[in-house]
Amino acid sequence: MIVAIDGPAGAGKGTLAKALADRLGLRHLDTGGLYRATALQVLRAGGDPADPATAERAARSLDIALLDSPDLRTAEVGNAASVVAAVPAVRQALLDFQRAFAATPPGAVLDGRDVGTVVLPDAPVKLYIVASAAERARRRHEELLARGEASIYERVRVEIEARDARDAGRAVAPMRKAEDAVEIDTTDLTPDQVLDRALAAIDARS
Numbered sequence: 525m526i527v528a529i530d531g532p533a534g535a536g537k538g539t540l541a542k543a544l545a546d547r548l549g550l551r552h553l554d555t556g557g558l559y560r561a562t563a564l565q566v567l568r569a570g571g572d573p574a575d576p577a578t579a580e581r582a583a584r585s586l587d588i589a590l591l592d593s594p595d596l597r598t599a600e601v602g603n604a605a606s607v608v609a610a611v612p613a614v615r616q617a618l619l620d621f622q623r624a625f626a627a628t629p630p631g632a633v634l635d636g637r638d639v640g641t642v643v644l645p646d647a648p649v650k651l652y653i654v655a656s657a658a659e660r661a662r663r664r665h666e667e668l669l670a671r672g673e674a675s676i677y678e679r680v681r682v683e684i685e686a687r688d689a690r691d692a693g694r695a696v697a698p699m700r701k702a703e704d705a706v707e708i709d710t711t712d713l714t715p716d717q718v719l720d721r722a723l724a725a726i727d728a729r730s
């Protein structure tokens with residue numbers, strides 16, 4: 525069983541992916557973490573995430589231990605991640621890891637931006653998770669505050685919309701709904717309601 529989950533920042537992909545993996549006994553990979561770790565490696569070395577050669581080198585020599593870094597989820601790293609993610613050679617370098625992860629028994633839930641379209645186009649179950657920009661910004665803002673980071677709602681909203689535009693507008697593997705994906709709008713749903721809809725979609729496919 526492989527479940528591919530895509531959608532924009534703050535839509536609830538990560539929460540759903542973890543809950544589904546728990547419920548179905550599958551492994552979980554947050555593919556955004558790979559792009560975040562690449563960006564963090566560049567930033568820690570004092571490099572410029574917008575320089576394609578620097579970003580590619582980081583992706584090729586990625587220190588997987590960075591996936592557990594407390595710095596991974598900061599807004600700065602999230603924004604830099606969407607910059608390195610637009611570099612085709614970075615995406616190529618991270619592709620094998622994602623496919624190998626999915627192919628390892630007993631199966632996996634992967635969440636990201638291009639899992640159903642590029643990484644695993646043959647995944648039997650694809651979900652596309654969306655929510656309004658206002659709600660997604662509210663969730664990210666609360667998450668940053670809960671972690672003790674300084675955060676201003678309006679700024680989070682502007683950054684989330686800039687990130688959406690960069691992720692959906694890039695030439696390689698843009699964020700988009702796969703034709704065979706089931707869309708779930710989480711704006712007015714609780715995490716449990718989202719999980720129920722996802723399980724219903726999985727039942728319908730199997």
Ligand code: C5P
Nearest residue numbers: 555556557559605606609636637638691
């Ligand atoms: O989901 P998360 O906010 O951790 O993702 C960080 C960034 O990584 C995204 O804004 C996107 O640019 C990039 N990403 C991607 N493809 C994926 C997952 C994430 O380009 N499959």
